[in-house]
Amino acid sequence: MINKKLEDLTPYKTETTRCRVRLSSNELPFELPEDIIYEALRQVDETKIRLYPDPEAKRLKEAIAEFIGVPEENILLGNGSDELIYYISLVIGDKGVLIPVPTFPMYLISTKVAGRNPFEVPLDSRFDIDTEKSKDVMGEVDLAFFAYPNNPTGNLFSREKINSLREKGIFIVVDEAYYDYAKDTFINEALRREDTLVLRTLSKIGMAGLRIGVLIGVKEIIREIEKIRLPFNISAISQVVATYILSRAKDYIRYAVDKVIEERERLEREMSCIEGVEVFRSKANFILFRTPFPADVVHKELIKENVLIRDVSYMPLLTRCLRVSVGKPEDNDFFLEKLRVVLKRL
Numbered sequence: 001m002i003n004k005k006l007e008d009l010t011p012y013k014t015e016t017t018r019c020r021v022r023l024s025s026n027e028l029p030f031e032l033p034e035d036i037i038y039e040a041l042r043q044v045d046e047t048k049i050r051l052y053p054d055p056e057a058k059r060l061k062e063a064i065a066e067f068i069g070v071p072e073e074n075i076l077l078g079n080g081s082d083e084l085i086y087y088i089s090l091v092i093g094d095k096g097v098l099i100p101v102p103t104f105p106m107y108l109i110s111t112k113v114a115g116r117n118p119f120e121v122p123l124d125s126r127f128d129i130d131t132e133k134s135k136d137v138m139g140e141v142d143l144a145f146f147a148y149p150n151n152p153t154g155n156l157f158s159r160e161k162i163n164s165l166r167e168k169g170i171f172i173v174v175d176e177a178y179y180d181y182a183k184d185t186f187i188n189e190a191l192r193r194e195d196t197l198v199l200r201t202l203s204k205i206g207m208a209g210l211r212i213g214v215l216i217g218v219k220e221i222i223r224e225i226e227k228i229r230l231p232f233n234i235s236a237i238s239q240v241v242a243t244y245i246l247s248r249a250k251d252y253i254r255y256a257v258d259k260v261i262e263e264r265e266r267l268e269r270e271m272s273c274i275e276g277v278e279v280f281r282s283k284a285n286f287i288l289f290r291t292p293f294p295a296d297v298v299h300k301e302l303i304k305e306n307v308l309i310r311d312v313s314y315m316p317l318l319t320r321c322l323r324v325s326v327g328k329p330e331d332n333d334f335f336l337e338k339l340r341v342v343l344k345r346l
């Protein structure tokens with residue numbers, strides 16, 4: 001009696017191997033200040049556990065609206081942006097979905113769960129949108145997902161190309177999970193147009209454990225998606241903790257993000273100097289690179305050296321490619337050292 005839609009789906013899996021240095025999930029590598037975490041957790045009292053949470057997450061929504069700089073009425077919160085991607089697939093359009101690949105796997109999964117046809121169009125050789133190939137599927141799709149910057153390639157697609165697809169009548173979702181590392185946004189369009197939504201998340205700026213995603217769009221669209229939002233999708237604990245952290249740690253988060261950007265640039269430079277390593281420039285908090293050896297072998301050898309990164313070579317266009325998250329300076333040094341060791345040995 002299992003629904004046919006699930007036939008070719010497999011559970012989403014992440015790296016769980018234990019390693020001293022873990023650079024596989026694109027989290028913020030710097031600890032949030034201890035006193036702020038202590039105070040944030042002190043806000044969790046008995047009622048936060050026994051009673052249902054505020055279904056509107058009013059205070060958190062205010063804090064996020066201020067943090068991002070958009071009106072509250074243009075925001076809908078999700079249990080991570082993953083939940084919001086599901087909602088979008090269920091609410092926006094009913095034809096096929098354009099997914100430029102390689103990209104974040106949740107677009108494909110939620111498209112299938114919604115019973116819609118995915119049209120996975122390979123990116124061009126510079127990992128930008130291939131408008132020619134996209135044209136071929138124009139009649140079939142009415143929704144498209146763009147990770148901006150893209151995961152795992154790290155680049156920003158050209159705005160003109162995204163805009164030109166929208167002009168052909170496709171509703172566009174711009175997933176800005178890595179906005180803070182790229183500082184380029186479609187929010188102005190999402191606040192004005194009924195065919196554009198922007199996704200943000202707190203996951204890549206220090207709060208992945210709280211599961212808070214943010215959808216930004218015009219009131220009319222937000223109201224439609226509200227109809228299917230699960231009533232208590234943000235836990236009471238996440239609501240108080242995130243509200244407190246956003247009110248007290250804003251400056252720290254900005255400082256930590258700047259450090260990561262600095263380290264990203266250093267890693268790019270140092271990795272490029274390793275013989276045989278091809279580095280792709282990144283606007284996010286991770287770096288895609290290619291080596292002359294099979295990626296699964298490099299991945300396993302690095303684990304033996306106590307370094308966990310992500311093998312992304314199963315994705316289209318990414319033969320022999322791996323993705324490393326930017327970590328703390330000492331962890332990046334450890335990774336660089338071990339990468340040199342492993343590549344020399346192979």
Ligand SMILES: *Cc1c(COP(=O)(O)O)cnc(C)c1O
Nearest residue numbers: 080081082104147151177201203
């Ligand atoms: C990490 C990531 C997300 C974050 O998802 P959450 O559910 O908010 O943790 C969303 N989109 C992309 C492209 C990502 O890489």
